[in-house]
Amino acid sequence: MQTTYIFIYTNISCTTNIIYIFNVSEVKMELKQLTYFIQITEDKSFSKAAKHLFVTQQALSKAISNLEEELDVPLFNRTYSGLELTQYGTILHKRAKNIINQSVETFDEIKKSKLNFDRKVTIVVSYGLIQELSTNILPKFRNLYPDIELTIRDHPDLICEHIILDSQSDLGCVVGPVDDDLFESTLLLSDDLYMLINKNNYISQIDSLTINHLKNQDYVLPTDDFRISNIFKSYCKSNGFTPNVNFVSNEISFLQRMVHFNEGITILPRHDVPQLVYSNIIPVKFPDRLNLQIYLVRRKNETYSVGCNTLWNFLTSHSQTT
Template identity: 25%
Template sequence: MDIQHMVYFVEVVKQGSMTKASEKLFIAQPTISKTIKNLEDELQLILFDRSKKSLKLTDAGKIFFEQCNEIVNLYKDLPVMMDNLLGVKTGHLKIGLSPIMNVKKLIKILADFHNCYPNITYELIENGGKTIEQSIQIDELDVGITALPVDNRLFQSFPFYEEELKLVVNKNHPLADKEKVSLIQLENEGFILFNENFYLNDIITDSCKRAGFIPHIVSKISQWNSIEEMIIAQIGIGILPKSIIEMLSDDVRSVSIESPSIVWQLGVIWKNNKYMNFVTKEWLHFMQKQLDSK
C-alpha cells in the first residue's frame, strides 16, 4: 500500500463511483478497480458493499476512509507546511459562500487582504449552507460563510454580520403598501423559498410554525433572482435578506415583518481539529481583525 492507492480510494468514496473517480483523476477505471481490490486483499477486509446499486462503504471501509482521508490531506498539505516554515506567503484559499449574502462586504475584506498578500489566490464557491458544511468536512473547502449557529463539535466559527429578513411581494399585492406585517398575516399566501440545502428555508419555515401556521410552499429555488421573477409573475411571495432586496427591481416591494421579526446571522466557519495552513490562518485572523475594527 502506498499514498497513491490511498488517493484513489479516497476519491472513489468522495465521487461515489469508480467511473467518476477515474475521470477526476485521469486514470483508467480498471486501474482504480484493481487498486481497490489490491487494498482489500492486503487488508483482508471488504471496503465496499457491492450488493447495493451504488458504492457504499462497509463499517471497515468507513474507518479506513477516515484514516486515509487524514493521511492524504497531510500529504497534500506537506508543501504548504514547508512553505509555512520558510515564511513563504503564497497559496490558494477555497471559500464557500451563500448566494444570498451581502457579498460586497466580503469582497471589500478580500480586497484588503489581497493588498497585503498579492501572491495568494482565491476560489469562491456559492452554495447552500448545508453543502458548504459538508464540503468543509471532506476538505473540499478551507472556510465557509453560512448561517449560525453551527455544530461546535464539527466547526469553529465567528460572527460575520446579522441581517433582517423582509417580506417581498409584487408591487400590486394588497400588502405592497404596508409598512409592517405580522407573520400570521401570511398564513394564506403561497411562499417561494430557497430549497432545503439553504438554512434560510429552515429559518423561515420554523418562524412560520412558531407563529402558528405551516407555510404553503408553491416553489423551491436555489437562486434569489428566480424568486424575484416568480414574485413579479405573481406566483407567490418571498422572504429575503435586506441586502438582496436592495438589488431587486421596482416591480416588487419589501415590507418589514413583526410578531415575530425574522433575522439571520451569518458567520465564518472552518473545520475543527484540522491542521490549518498559513493562508487559512492568516485569512481568518485578518478577517476577524477587520470585523472587530468596525
C-alpha cells in the first residue's frame, strides 16, 4: 500500500528544520469519535454525554481512550468540578466541529446530487417512434412519476444504438433485430411496414398487389441508418430483385415530399401513417406482410439510476406484447 507523508515545518516559508514527518496512513480518527468528544466537552461529563448519545459510558470511554492513544496526548483533565479540556483538547475542539459540519455538508451535497441524477433519464428513439410513445405511454408515466425528468431525442436506429453505447443516453427504442451481446432488450411492440404511394401511380389503384408490381417501381428510401431500409432491401432481395432507388435521406418529411411529387415509393411504419401531410399519398400494405419488432434497449451489465429503472419497468409493463 502506498504511504503518504506530510512534512511539518516550524514556519510557512519552510526555511527551518522539519519538526516531524506525519504518516497519513496512520490516521484512524473517526467522525463518531469526534462527535463523542464534542458531546463530552459540552456536558463536561462522560455519564451525561453517554445518555445524550444513547451509548454506554463504557463505549464512550473506550472511544475517547482510543482517540487519545492515537493522538498520543490527553484530551481531558479530570477535576472535582468535572472534565476540563487540556491544551490539546482545546485545539481538537476548535477543529472537530468544523470537520463534522463539513462532513455533513459533503454528505448532503452528494445525496442531493444523487437525487438529481436519479430523477433525470435520457431516452433516444428511432424516428417516428416518439409519436407512438408520446401519444399512448409517456403521458401515463408522467402522471405517475412527476418528479422524474425525461429528455427524449429521436435519431435513426443505428445512431440511437451508438449514442446508447457511448453512454450519452440511458435507454433507447429501436427497430430490431438487436445485438444481444451489447444490449439488454425487451420487445415493446410489433408494427407493420407500409408503402407510401402517390395516387397517380397506377399500382395505388390495384386491390391485390403482387411482388411483380413492385419490381419496376422507383423508390425513395431512408438511409441505411434506418433498419426499415435494410429490412425492405432484404425483402426485395429475397423476392429476386434490387429496388431502383432515386433518393435516400434521413429526413422522413423529404421522403414524403418526393412521393408527393411522384418521384418514387417510400416506406414507413404503420404508426407514422396518421402523420401524412399530403392528400395525394396513400398507405399500402406489402403483398407479403412485413412486420417490425420494436425494442426497448439499454447497455448490458450496468447499474442504472432509480429513475432509469422506473422508466424501464414501466415501459416493459406497458408493452403491447404482454
